[in-house]
Amino acid sequence: MSTDKLADAGSYKFGQFEKNAEELERLKLQATIAIDTEKAAWKAAGLQPGMQVLDIACGPGFTACELANFVGETGHVTGVDINEELIAVAHQAKATEDVENVAFSSGNVYELTLPENTYDFAYARFVFQHLETPQLALENILKVLKPGGILCVLDIDDNWTSFSPESDAFVSFIRKSGAGQKRKGGNRLIGSQLFGMLSEAGYSNVSTQIHPISTETLGVRYFLGVAVLFRMEFLTKLQKLFALPQLRKIKKAAEAPNAWGSLGIFVTTGTKKIDAI
DSSP states (O other), rough: SSSGGGGGTTTOOOOOOHHHHHHHHHHHHHHTTTTHHHHHHHHHTTTTTEEEEETTTTTHHHHHHHHHHHHHHOEEEEESSSHHHHHHHHHHHHHHOOOOOOEEOOOOSSHHHOSSSOOOEEEEOOGGGGGGGHHHHHHHHHHHHEEEEEEEEEOOOGGEEEESSSSSSHHHHHHHHHHHHHHTTTOOOOOGGHHHHHHHTOEEEEEEEEEEEEEEHHOOOHHHHHGGGGGGGOHHEEEEEEEHHHHHHHHHHSSTTTTTTEEEEEEEEEEEOOOOO
């Protein structure tokens, strides 16, 4: 691990946001606003009651608690995250939600210290877009899965992000923030690349499905908050100044009665070969 512990967190570093409290609220909203869509993706991927689950980069733990409820009392969820501030929030979430079959600890996907051949299901939610070396992460996850165990990766691809009324401001902001994330080691186009990545890392039965999420589901305000406005954090201070007029134009466009936006959520699954021990 890097001397700077959060260096391995890639392009996302909670605690270094200008407004961390607002970012925590966004994470909570992101974890709950489309939870029914996520649960359907879990079920389609093969998640079942009684499974041992690893939630990778679990963040504040909201999704891990939902996973724990999904697998029931006979199952168990282990949430790991490199950010100790978020792990502390996750422990609070466990207490608030009164979920017993979930545990949280510090963990780095590049240096997993978990026992090999342990988990039936591993879940990585909006994680891989931030990783500088995703192939190493995939190889480490493969080790801790049981033979026949499933990896489910949920992530984004900006080529599938759109908003109407169409504006140059929206397109420019998406591109600039994506380039800023890339400079920090991230990849906002990773969704369509995951199929090849899992295949190259040795997973079998690899499959990718795309789930559209739109303002019809989230509402325009929440769509912009969850999917667009937080991207300011990927810009330099100077770029933020130039981006402010663009954001004002985007918010103005969002006031139109016919405003509509969407993004594509890529869900890629793969399994560990039965003879891979």
